[in-house]
Amino acid sequence: MEKLATRSVKMKDGDVIIKEGDTAYYAYVLKEGKAKVIKNIYGKDILVSTLKPGDIFAEMAFLSGRQRSASVVADGDVTLEMIGKEDFLRAFSKLPDDGRKKLESMVARVSEITDVYSRLVVLLDNLQKMNKQMIDVAAFNKEIEAMPDIVCNVATRVACRLNEASGELGKLVTHIELATKTID
Numbered sequence: 001m002e003k004l005a006t007r008s009v010k011m012k013d014g015d016v017i018i019k020e021g022d023t024a025y026y027a028y029v030l031k032e033g034k035a036k037v038i039k040n041i042y043g044k045d046i047l048v049s050t051l052k053p054g055d056i057f058a059e060m061a062f063l064s065g066r067q068r069s070a071s072v073v074a075d076g077d078v079t080l081e082m083i084g085k086e087d088f089l090r091a092f093s094k095l096p097d098d099g100r101k102k103l104e105s106m107v108a109r110v111s112e113i114t115d116v117y118s119r120l121v122v123l124l125d126n127l128q129k130m131n132k133q134m135i136d137v138a139a140f141n142k143e144i145e146a147m148p149d150i151v152c153n154v155a156t157r158v159a160c161r162l163n164e165a166s167g168e169l170g171k172l173v174t175h176i177e178l179a180t181k182t183i184d
Contacts, residue, residue: 033078
């Protein structure tokens with residue numbers, strides 16, 4: 001296979017290599033250092049993966065025809081090789097039709113899995129926060145003893161329902177953790 005025309009660049013810790021939502025002009029090969037792949041879901045940055053030397057990234061936008069699906073940030077100083085879109089697509093077009101179609105299908109699936117994984121991470125985090133807000137019914141009952149009976153009954157029932165819901169959320173968190181471990 002022909003060697004793709006590349007350009008080598010160095011970046012510092014914390015530098016944004018690619019930004020989610022941007023147009024794709026280059027794919028990259030991480031030659032030295034590490035980088036973090038971060039996806040923004042519901043306004044929260046989620047670490048999707050960590051890249052190591054030899055990893056190729058940012059090519060999915062070329063194959064999917066979409067904007068960048070995640071950001072990549074240098075985790076320490078890094079050295080990268082940049083591959084232009086035209087060069088990459090020219091080399092890609094030389095693959096057999098079957099191979100190209102399979103790779104395009106895989107890119108679509110990886111994008112979907114990454115999106116689902118990121119959403120599950122946010123959901124799991126939110127569920128764990130909700131689970132921590134469970135009410136200790138005994139302590140709550142002591143607090144409301146001085147209230148009128150009807151207020152006590154309503155408050156106690158609401159607290160019990162909240163605890164039941166939190167218990168179910170705890171079960172859901174466990175199921176989600178097991179499902180995401182399978183994805184990892």
